[in-house]
Amino acid sequence: MTCLLRRSIGLIQRPFRLSAVTWQHVQRCQSKADPKTDPSNETEPLRLSDSCVKQLKKLGMDKNLRVFVEGGGCSGFQYKFDLDPSFNPEDRVIEKDGVKIVVDKESLEYLKGSTIDYSEELIRSAFRVVNNPVAEQGCSCGSSFNVKL
Template sequence: MPPLRCANAPAPASLFVQMSMRRTAPFSVLADILLPLRARAHHNVARRIATVSTTTPVSKTPWRARQSLSSSQFNMRLFTTTAPSKATHTLFNPQNDEDGNEMVLEITERAAKRLSEIMTKDSNPYLALRIQVESGGCHGFQYLMKLVTLPEQLPQLPLAEGAAEESEIREDDTIFSYYPDDSPAPASPDLTLPKIILDGPSLELLKGSKVDFTMELIGSQFKIVDNPLATSSCGCGTSFDIKI
């Protein structure tokens, strides 16, 4: 006996066009018609699990469905990210740019480690790396670095007349210190931490960049890297050009 067929059954292509033109035609209906049998079975299982997760409380959800949901939620958590902690902090005289954003020069972990080694070797916990930008070099600007000894206590701003000449800390200087993310923030300014100091104009040209310590064949040195204002730099890395 031949199988029964509808005499006026529409062709599959015609049915697809009719359903795709209907705005209310859900994807599940199209999938049930167009997907192969094996893929259709997987699609139906996934649809039932999604329906259970949105309409059935977790306490009443079957154990296998709960297990599937927990697994998918765990996989989603693997891709979540958290904001990185800030290891560089302003120790003295924070300054803002024209947009009101704080200007920061970040100290990398390598640079902080090297500064700590120098302070320990010299038995001087108040050593700091002073960074100063001057005009010159093959690219228009160059930065100079030297180690200086800071006073045991920070001065009060504004500085008294004549105090800036006697102290290593000037009125427009800003000091940044570094302590690891897992260390608690000191309750009061700690001048024994790895630190850098620079004046206002230099900070304006180096804001957003990093102080790093590199070890190369030509020697080891502190270096300014990732300067967002620099358009080019020389091979030695001490001279750079900026956006105007």
């Protein structure tokens, strides 16, 4: 059994499927949240590193960094990033030092407590999600993850 979720990215609807086990995990996490350890009780559900803020300021203030999670990748789910000037009514906006990160509510369930970072290496430079408490394991490139059950 699968549950079809709809993700809003601008005006485009992107459906993706979650397995029944994963959907049950999300529901269980929402219903049995411990107020002391639940990341949703934090003032900000996502943290932005200084390097992320610095890079977003370099890119300009006319677009926001949209972070979302899709089904796919090596480990089951993958992080995606997009520069997007628009907001949707169900989006959550996280702001630090004048830059904004936009996350839809479905993706936020998989990102709560994480840090959005910007990394520069010899072979690539990219935004990435680090210290995700929901992720059990990921691939070596860091763009996909598996959910803790």
